[in-house]
Amino acid sequence: MAAYMLTRAGASVVLLEAGRPWFSTEHSDMLRWPYDSPRRGASTTERPFGEFDACDGGWEIPGEPYTTAPGTSFRWFRARMLGGRTNHWGRISLRFGPHDFRRKSLDGLGDDWPISYQDLKPYYDRVDRLVGIYGSREGLPNEPDGVFLPPPRPRCYELLVKQSCDRLGVACISSRLSILTRPLNGRPACHFCGQCNRGCSTNSNFSSPEVLIRPALATGRLTLITSAMAREVTVGDDGRATGVAYIDKETGSGAHVRARVVVLAASACESARLLLNSKSSRHPQGLANSSGVVGRYLTDTTGTDVAGFIPRLVDNPVHNEDGAGGHIYMPWWLDNRKLDFPRGYHIEVWGGRRVPSYGFMGNIHRYPPGGGYGQQLKQDYRRYWGATVGFSGRGEMIPNDDCYCDIDPDTVDEWGIPVLRFHWKWSDHERKQARHMQETFRAIIADMGGEVYAPMPSYEQDYGLLPGGVIIHELGTTRMGRDPATSVLNEYCQAHEVKNLFLADGGAFVSQADKNPTWTILALAMRTGEYIAWQMKRRAL
Numbered sequence: 254m255a256a257y258m259l260t261r262a263g264a265s266v267v268l269l270e271a272g273r274p275w276f277s278t279e280h281s282d283m284l285r286w287p288y289d290s291p292r293r294g295a296s297t298t299e300r301p302f303g304e305f306d307a308c309d310g311g312w313e314i315p316g317e318p319y320t321t322a323p324g325t326s327f328r329w330f331r332a333r334m335l336g337g338r339t340n341h342w343g344r345i346s347l348r349f350g351p352h353d354f355r356r357k358s359l360d361g362l363g364d365d366w367p368i369s370y371q372d373l374k375p376y377y378d379r380v381d382r383l384v385g386i387y388g389s390r391e392g393l394p395n396e397p398d399g400v401f402l403p404p405p406r407p408r409c410y411e412l413l414v415k416q417s418c419d420r421l422g423v424a425c426i427s428s429r430l431s432i433l434t435r436p437l438n439g440r441p442a443c444h445f446c447g448q449c450n451r452g453c454s455t456n457s458n459f460s461s462p463e464v465l466i467r468p469a470l471a472t473g474r475l476t477l478i479t480s481a482m483a484r485e486v487t488v489g490d491d492g493r494a495t496g497v498a499y500i501d502k503e504t505g506s507g508a509h510v511r512a513r514v515v516v517l518a519a520s521a522c523e524s525a526r527l528l529l530n531s532k533s534s535r536h537p538q539g540l541a542n543s544s545g546v547v548g549r550y551l552t553d554t555t556g557t558d559v560a561g562f563i564p565r566l567v568d569n570p571v572h573n574e575d576g577a578g579g580h581i582y583m584p585w586w587l588d589n590r591k592l593d594f595p596r597g598y599h600i601e602v603w604g605g606r607r608v609p610s611y612g613f614m615g616n617i618h619r620y621p622p623g624g625g626y627g628q629q630l631k632q633d634y635r636r637y638w639g640a641t642v643g644f645s646g647r648g649e650m651i652p653n654d655d656c657y658c659d660i661d662p663d664t665v666d667e668w669g670i671p672v673l674r675f676h677w678k679w680s681d682h683e684r685k686q687a688r689h690m691q692e693t694f695r696a697i698i699a700d701m702g703g704e705v706y707a708p709m710p711s712y713e714q715d716y717g718l719l720p721g722g723v724i725i726h727e728l729g730t731t732r733m734g735r736d737p738a739t740s741v742l743n744e745y746c747q748a749h750e751v752k753n754l755f756l757a758d759g760g761a762f763v764s765q766a767d768k769n770p771t772w773t774i775l776a777l778a779m780r781t782g783e784y785i786a787w788q789m790k791r792r793a794l
């Protein structure tokens with residue numbers, strides 16, 4: 254987004270990208286069938302979300318380790334390709350609400366942002382118009398409406414979920430996804446093939462290569478250097494950033510690009526790593542890190558899942574439920590003053606009779622009575638396909654002193670760059686929230702007349718809370734704030750200590766919110782890009 258804004262404002266931009274060039278209209282496997290592959294599209298180490306998934310990268314990248322401190326567990330999902338994880342993300346595109354920017358004022362925990370919803374609203378609106386998003390206007394206080402395209406209608410199982418939610422008093426509304434249900438800005442509408450994670454051949458969903466980088470290239474002012482692994486930001490005697498040193502992965506040799514302004518957008522943790530590795534006599538703790546805050550305040554979304562068998566959905570007539578992602582979701586609907594945990598969560602719903610993928614309906618013997626051999630087995634697959642409904646809670650954690658990343662003094666990657674070490678500990682705030690998720694999902698499944706597959710997890714099992722990093726919403730490692738002693742960036746994502754250094758990823762977040770972060774990353778990056786262009790024009794940078 255920063256490259257898009259800056260090139261359109263007339264600046265010349267060099268974009269260093271560690272991976273290869275990738276554009277969904279040229280490279281997507283959207284229309285391949287499982288039988289096109291000897292592995293039937295099964296996941297591999299390089300493709301943990303399935304062989305046809307768009308993402309180069311995963312939980313482990315050969316030659317690029319990371320470590321975790323003894324006794325802690327954190328998983329770091331990284332993409333290494335143009336556009337990063339936006340090539341296969343879920344496109345759930347939620348704005349933060351007015352309360353999300355001032356949570357400390359409301360409940361005393363964490364910190365407030367130095368900006369308000371009103372500061373970011375014009376940028377959210379512009380992102381909506383530029384990128385495209387579907388949703389329904391609801392007028393909810395902390396789930397602001399956007400500039401929405403019409404939402405798709407709920408599927409059969411989603412209607413049943415909605416009925417149960419209505420009975421139980423759980424808010425349930427149309428999803429908000431950056432998928433085009435009408436043509437927009439020269440891009441055609443979605444044809445509901447349901448394969449967004451493979452990248453869209455028709456460019457009907459958001460990926461940054463197609464929607465942002467292609468137009469930036471068209472200005473003639475963007476130079477794209479791929480296979481360029483940034484190693485550190487270089488600084489001059491005056492303390493200003495002078496450019497970025499990187500490894501050319503094709504040759505293994507070092508190179509450097511000079512710049513008047515440096516913008517890091519390598520993902521929250523990788524940008525923190527770059528700053529921590531940018532040590533000099535002037536910046537012995539790493540660049541922009543006199544406060545010691547770089548790497549601190551690391552958060553991930555809380556998450557736990559529950560699935561159940563719904564007898565009413567057995568023997569459903571054959572019909573197409575592919576669609577465009579989830580068509581409904583549940584925004585946070587309760588008042589924390591009446592609960593034993595702070596902050597909320599939203600619920601993502603899954604199920605239905607979509608194109609089956611490799612390994613679908615594993616454990617069919619759990620379906621009453623399911624399985625067997627030959628004709629009976631095939632028959633059961635047909636009867637029970639679509640009779641499972643699942644719920645994923647995605648909630649807000651509170652930053653804490655035990656969750657951070659720093660540089661591992663003993664480990665380097667294949668280019669000799671020191672790697673990150675993660676430290677992680679959930680608190681009871683998150684555990685209690687996960688318990689509430691579990692209880693809620695079980696109540697909805699029970700109301701639907703269903704049966705949950707797994708027993709309620711215990712406190713010792715963190716109530717099913719997934720390990721840190723697993724929800725892939727790492728944020729906060731270079732947070733913004735007014736006080737340079739407790740924050741890395743100012744409200745424009747400009748480093749307090751290095752005027753010509755900016756960040757344009759999730760590192761700037763002060764808190765998580767119960768929303769997926771990417772729409773806010775985009776809105777912040779748009780604001781930052783505009784600010785840089787303005788400052789350059791008035792020669793303040």
Ligand SMILES: Cc1cc2nc3c(=O)[nH]c(=O)nc-3n(C[C@H](O)[C@H](O)[C@H](O)COP(=O)(O)OP(=O)(O)OC[C@H]3O[C@@H](n4cnc5c(N)ncnc54)[C@H](O)[C@@H]3O)c2cc1C
Pocket residue numbers: 269270271272302330331332333334335336337338339341342343344345346347481482483484518519520521523725726757758759769770771772774
């Ligand atoms: C399966 C999945 C589903 C998701 N679903 C959602 C969702 O529905 N909604 C939502 O809001 N979020 C979702 N997310 C999260 C979302 O993808 C991220 O929030 C978003 O992509 C972060 O953008 P980013 O630019 O900060 O990082 P990335 O997308 O990771 O991009 C970082 C870029 O920097 C490059 N890079 C990294 N290190 C270097 C280096 N040293 N030198 C040069 N280049 C480098 C990478 O190759 C990449 O191109 C999902 C993520 C995954 C994996």
Ligand code: SF4
Pocket residue numbers: 283432433442443444445446447448449450452453454455456457458576577578
């Ligand atoms: S569901 Fe729509 S947006 Fe997603 S890949 Fe298919 S056509 Fe593209």
